[in-house]
Amino acid sequence: MAHLVKLSDYVSRYQIDLNHYSSQFTRMKKERWYYIKAEWEQAQNRLEEIEPDEAPQQKLLNKWLQHPIWNSIKSWKIKEAPFLEKDDFRSLDDSLQKKRQEYLNSVFESQITWASSSLGERSNLDEGFFQDKWLKQFCIDIPENYFLFYEPIFYLKNAEIEFEILLISPTEILCLTILNGEDLSVFEASSERFWIEYIHKKRKKRLSPLLELTRMEKIVQQIIKQKNLHTEIRKVVLSPNSIIDNKLKGSKVEFVDKRNFKLWKEKLIKHPSPLKKSQFQITSTLLSYCQTKVMEDGEEVEEITETEK
Template identity: 30%
Template sequence: MAQLIKLQDFVSRYESDMFKYPSQFIRLKQQRWRHLKEAYQDQRLMEPLQLQDETSLKDWGIEDDGGLTWKNRMKRWFQRKKRDKNEPEQTEPFQGSIDEVKEFFLTELFKYQLKWASSTLLQKSYGVNTYKRDEQLAYWLRVLPDNYLILYRPVFEIHHTRVEVDTIILGPSELYCISTLSGRKGSLYETDGKTYWLQDGQADEHHINPLQELEQMEKIVHSIIPKEQRKLHVKKIAYTDSGFIDASTERPGLSYVDVRTHESWMKRLQANSSPIKYNQLNTARLLLDHCYTQSVKRTEWDTHEDELIR
């Protein structure tokens, strides 16, 4: 599962230490799956699918109460007592398949990805719930492996100007600037227009030419990354996984990914088994340094489910 290092203008723990959290995410993910798998094999998974203890929070690094105030520790203790008292005892073991456990794991993983991308130990951002049902975001995270880092709808602050872009994906050796065409399934996009692309030949149904956004994204990346540190190949992608792009414009570094080429393109990305590299992390760090962030200070009375690791 790819790593969500920046979501819109939310505070992200990756911003505090880009060289620490990618490896920590991979370790915690592997640890969580191991615990779930062992619980399934030992019939400790219960209906509805969950663990009988708080392993989930511990696995995601959320149970560590180091640095909490005495008031928070006491509040946590009372919350646990109240929960244990109110919740009926689970007696039926989970009877589903290991594939159902995997699906539960991926759903849970997406939930904690959003937590990691919207809060730190000291700060948090509001509005992340709007992305819980974002199918495109969930898709990117699910289909790409751990060695890919994603900035989704990031807001860059360049020369006192804020610019929100679509998606940037950093692989071990390439940086993808992606502009997504979201239209009806089976739509045909004509690329002749300089300002707009017609959809299904209808003048009243058109999309802003994604090449404009892609060129802007490339300029932003190049303005942030010093020339001597540009170790990742920048590639621009006009993307749709449900329609067709009638490509008539060829430009260096530009690719069209549509329903015909989508599967093969994704397989090429998935086949890159190279570990996360220094240049990839350094590029991500530089990009995050120029992202705009809105957050507020966490209160000491935040619930224990929101207490994240440092």
């Protein structure tokens, strides 16, 4: 589960101490899963240890099946089923996988809480983020050796600049934009300002996602260069539900659509490197240029950013 270090312009605990809160989050989620799994295993053991007296119907059935008449009926096979119905053990019908999903949902909520509040401050959180499928997918599916910026707002030269998604891996920065389309959509990728979306024999103009990616890349390069930091920056267009017909030649942009999204995601998840010092430095630097608004007496107050200090 990735570290959600910045969400929109909300106050983030990671901005206070990236090293401390990244390690604390890792410890928190491991401990939470340990106790959930241990509780589930204990409940399973308690169910197995229930005496027959606690299930009188089962005991009666067993006695009836031992009658001599059943010895002559060799072809009949009766599967014994427990008759236990106790409120205390309703949750035992849940599989461990269901428990794990409940755990993932609870940690996702914690990720949003950590990215929208600190111990002494909070932001005016848009509850819609809890239902954001892409935010949830990146937070849950991407491993903890990644730092995630989701729709952050950077502040440069007295101007607010909205980003889409940044993923900071141990070896590179990924600038991501999501190109939403229908299941049968085909996007014609070109160097023009507008792309063409073909859907149900109709053509529709769509603003090229390359414009956003180019802007994100330039700003990120500018920020890390000022701090003498260096890493590879990769630009990615994601369209998991549609097809991208790439007609660009020599483009350094990676196009990921419904045909290769699963493979792309698997490679991302299997990144073998642990968190690195340079990764912390780059993430901290980017965080210092992010816009942050906190709540004071019911009103939003803008905090000072790196460029204003």
